Every structure is written in structure tokens, then in C-alpha cells.
Amino acid sequence: MSTPEPSRTDANEAVRPRESGAASWQERIQNFGPGAGLILLCLIGTWLNSDFATPDNILNVLTRTSFIGIIAVGMCFVIISGGIDLSVGSMAALIAGCVIMLINWAGQMVGSPLLAVLIGAAAAIVLGGFLGMIHGVLITRGRVEPFIVTLGALGIYRAYLTYFSGGGAITLDNALADLYAPVYYGYFLGVPIPVWVFLCVAVAGGVILNRTAYGRYVQAIGSNEQVARYAAVDVDWVKLKTYALLGACVGVATLLYVPRLGSASPTTGLLWELEAIAAVIVGGTALKGGAGSIVGTVIGAILLSVISNILNLTSIISVYLNAAVQGFVIISVALLQRSRRT
Amino acid sequence: MASGRVEIDGKAVTFRTPREAADHGLTYLSEDRKGKGVHVDFGLRQNLTLMALDRYVHPLLDPSAEERALEVAVKEYGIRTGSLRNKASALSGGNQQKLALAKVLHPAPKVVVLDEPTRGVDIGAKRDIYFLIAHLAAQGLAVIVISSELLELIGLAHRVVVMRAGHFSAEVDGANLTEQELIAHATGTANVDA
Numbered sequence A: 001m002s003t004p005e006p007s008r009t010d011a012n013e014a015v016r017p018r019e020s021g022a023a024s025w026q027e028r029i030q031n032f033g034p035g036a037g038l039i040l041l042c043l044i045g046t047w048l049n050s051d052f053a054t055p056d057n058i059l060n061v062l063t064r065t066s067f068i069g070i071i072a073v074g075m076c077f078v079i080i081s082g083g084i085d086l087s088v089g090s091m092a093a094l095i096a097g098c099v100i101m102l103i104n105w106a107g108q109m110v111g112s113p114l115l116a117v118l119i120g121a122a123a124a125i126v127l128g129g130f131l132g133m134i135h136g137v138l139i140t141r142g143r144v145e146p147f148i149v150t151l152g153a154l155g156i157y158r159a160y161l162t163y164f165s166g167g168g169a170i171t172l173d174n175a176l177a178d179l180y181a182p183v184y185y186g187y188f189l190g191v192p193i194p195v196w197v198f199l200c201v202a203v204a205g206g207v208i209l210n211r212t213a214y215g216r217y218v219q220a221i222g223s224n225e226q227v228a229r230y231a232a233v234d235v236d237w238v239k240l241k242t243y244a245l246l247g248a249c250v251g252v253a254t255l256l257y258v259p260r261l262g263s264a265s266p267t268t269g270l271l272w273e274l275e276a277i278a279a280v281i282v283g284g285t286a287l288k289g290g291a292g293s294i295v296g297t298v299i300g301a302i303l304l305s306v307i308s309n310i311l312n313l314t315s316i317i318s319v320y321l322n323a324a325v326q327g328f329v330i331i332s333v334a335l336l337q338r339s340r341r342t
Numbered sequence B: 001m002a003s004g005r006v007e008i009d010g011k012a013v014t015f016r017t018p019r020e021a022a023d024h025g026l027t028y029l030s031e032d033r034k035g036k037g038v039h040v041d042f043g044l045r046q047n048l049t050l051m052a053l054d055r056y057v058h059p060l061l062d063p064s065a066e067e068r069a070l071e072v073a074v075k076e077y078g079i080r081t082g083s084l085r086n087k088a089s090a091l092s093g094g095n096q097q098k099l100a101l102a103k104v105l106h107p108a109p110k111v112v113v114l115d116e117p118t119r120g121v122d123i124g125a126k127r128d129i130y131f132l133i134a135h136l137a138a139q140g141l142a143v144i145v146i147s148s149e150l151l152e153l154i155g156l157a158h159r160v161v162v163m164r165a166g167h168f169s170a171e172v173d174g175a176n177l178t179e180q181e182l183i184a185h186a187t188g189t190a191n192v193d194a
Helices: A020-048 A055-080 A088-109 A113-140 A146-164 A174-180 A193-211 A213-223 A225-230 A235-261 A272-282 A294-313 A319-341 B018-023 B033-037 B044-056 B063-077 B093-105 B123-138 B150-156 B179-187
Strands: B006-008 B011-013 B026-029 B111-115 B142-146 B159-164 B167-173
Touching: A020 A294, A055 A088, A055 A193, A055 A213, A055 A235, A055 A272, A055 A294, A088 A113, A088 A146, A088 A174, A088 A235, A088 A272, A113 A146, A113 A174, A113 A235, A174 A235, A193 A213, A193 A235, A193 A294, A213 A225, A213 A235, A213 B044, A225 A235, A225 B033, A272 A294, A272 A319, A294 A319, B018 B026, B026 B093, B033 B093, B044 B063, B044 B093, B063 B093, B093 B111, B093 B123, B123 B142, B123 B150, B142 B150, B150 B179, B159 B179, B167 B179
Parallel strands: B026 B111, B111 B142
Antiparallel strands: B006 B011, B159 B167
């Protein structure tokens, strides 16, 4: 196709002030903000307690981050697409309970305990993906607000876990627990297994978000759903997949978490939804959707767990106030995002 | 009231969503540019390639191929932008419209429906868009322009179908393509005058 003669008449456009300079300056702050915050926190932590910067403590923090971090990567997709999932903590608890019951059952039915554990681990991911898919179907086909669907699910999942456990704990049989333990307690090249899994999930998440058509569609829907629909994006299907993906992430996090205590109780995964959403928001992803980053989310997750670690190591603020600090952080960051935009 | 038949290349087709329409080779540019046309918070590149992403997937997206496509499109469609990395919101209305046009044409459709393609567009960009439409039609692309500006239609169209109150009113072409004729059919006074 050759050029349709461009007109020479719109000279006024040539002198339009360019917004690009200011925008990129703001974006740069947005990009480096979470990282700078994390570095600052680490310096404060080192200054407050000499145990903070030891390799043991750092690996400990990263291991504890990995559950929330893996969920936060999935949550990042949901939030960028303009949705939310409040049920992830309860979902993790329910999956943990179901997986433990399944492994115990399979341990007796199937000859090999190893196979029993493998079945349980696979079931965690499948069950998570399946529950997430149900959220997606209700949200896209049922046209119910994500907030309502997942708020309802939050109650349902935890209630069922409490029912299955009779209000107490569902515990993994000892022999099976010993076999499963290395998944949480094991090391590979000096780094704990959960941290490796976290790294893999984060890298995969980053590639999917930034380098696949699906990731582009997720951003397009969050940026403006109507424009995306008119641009022939299959909005419902893409959205449904974000919830299924998050569910699968919850499944992966749970299968790493189960061997830690070898049991699930009504307090398992409590407030994980707060931590996961906070990690995404602190990482610079706008709650209204459209744009966000996996790197930011990972930094956000680490930042939150460094805060909790510092509270543990020092006595400035009681560790009981951990969730309160996270709450304050998420609200402050949301306020900052808002003032930056106006 | 929605009835009728759509045929592309002589084959009857049905579609319920923009996705299905695009699969059949029909794309649509909405009159509501900011609400349905372009992602103002997206870069130019992401806007341009959104409807034809499968072309850039092998198996991962290739941003540099997208950038090359953007360079070509900026030249072809005369999109005036300071930097190729700008967001669409940094463009003037007319240039956003050219970007939107480039976007719906990027998947190489067989039929393109342009709804009020020059609404809210400065005079220079309007001219560019007229040249472009004429050029596309000359190449053999089926272009359907929806417009309420009579002179625009008379200048662009080979055939004009006049709709009145949601119904087919008349089909006008050739020498009959005049303002009086179109207004008469649009207001329902054609038979009275005759």
C-alpha cells in the first residue's frame, strides 16, 4: 500500500507539548519505587539487628515469601485484567485439607507412598485450577462482580475445611509427612526448594504477561474492556483463564506449604489474600487494572515479608501488629498511586 | 430490530461477537474512539498489533517485529507522533483516529466497517482519511462507511444505502447521488416530492 498524502496543514499539532518526557519520568519512579523501598527496608533491618543480613535469615525470609509470592504472581494477572480474588487464603486452606486427606487415603490404597504424595501434589494444582475456573465462569458467564463471587467463596472454602477437620486439624500420616518434608525443607544448590519454585513461577509469569498474546490481552482488558472487546479480544475466555491461573498458583503454593506443618486447620492461610493483594499493589500494579509488573509483584511480596521479619527480630512494633502494618502499607501505596495520577 | 443476511465472498456468515466477525474477515471501527476504538493508556505499538497478534507469536511475541510494523504504519497512515514509544493519549484526535484505522486494517480484513471515521477529527487528518479510504477501495477492499455527513458520503461512496428510523429506506448511486436525493430519502419525503 502506498502513502495517502499526509497533509501539511495541521501545523498546530507540531507545536503540541509532548507528554512523553514527564510520563517516562513518572514511570521511572513507579518502576524503581518498590525496589528502592525494599533496599531502604533492608538497610533499616541491618541497622536494627545484626542478624538480619545473615544468609540464613535471608533464605528464611525468601522461603516464607514464596507461598505468598507464588499466589501474588497469579493475583497480578487477575488484578491487571481489572478483577480481584479475595478467596485465595481460604482456597489454600481447603486445598491443603483436601490434599492431606487424599494423600493419607492414597497412602493406604496405593502401595507406594511416593506415588501417594505425587498424586496429592498434582491434585493440589488441579483442584486450585478448577476452583479458579468456577470463579471465572461465575464472573464471566454469570455476570457477577468478582468481589462478590470471591467473597462468597472465601466463606464457603474455609467453612468446608472447618467442617472436614471437625474444627481441629487434618494431619498428614507420619511416614508420608517424612517423605513429603523435603519439598519444604530441602535445598538445591544451597537454596531452599520453595524459593526455586517461586523463582520459576515468577519467570514463567513474567514471560506469559509480557511476551505472549494472552498476556497482552490481559493488559488490554484491564486497560479498557470495551476497547478490547471491539478489538476482537475474547474477553470472557481471557478473564476466565486469569482466575484459573491464579487458582493453579494457589495450588502450587499449597503443595509447598503442606509439608511445612503437615497439617491443615481453620487458621491455615489466614489473611493470605491481604498479603497477596498487598504484594501486587505495593509492586506498582494499579488496582484499577491495565498495567502492572511481575518483577514489581515479586519485590512487593519480598518487601512485605521483610517488614514482618523486622517486626520479628526487633521489638519496636509488636509482631501481633504485622497484618496492621501490611494494611497500612497497602492503603498508603494506593493513596500514593492516586495522587501521582492527578 | 436486528435481522438480515451477511455474505462475505458470496458465502452466508453469522457472528455474534467482534471476535467471530474478525475470524470471518470483517473488522469494525467504532465511532466512539476513546470508549471503543483505541487503548489510550497503551503504546502505539500495542494498539496497532492488538487485532493481529497471532502474526507476531512464534511462539513468543516479537516486540521488534511489532516495532517494524509500527514504523511502516506510521508512514503509511501519516500518523504524527513525537516518538514511537508514546502512549496513544499523547496523540491528537485525528492521529488517534489514524491509529485506530491502522489497527482495524492490520489483520488484513476482507470487509471493513468504518463508523463515522472523521468525527472529531481536524481538517487535515480528515483529508488523509478520505485519501486512505479511496485508496483502500481502489485496492479492492470492501469498505462500508457509516456517516451522517452527506458531502462526505457523496465524495466517498459508489453506492449509498439510506437508513431511516432503523429501516432500509433507499439505495442511491451514480448520478442520483446528490444532497437533495439523500435528504429526501432520509426524511421520508422522496415520494411526496416526486
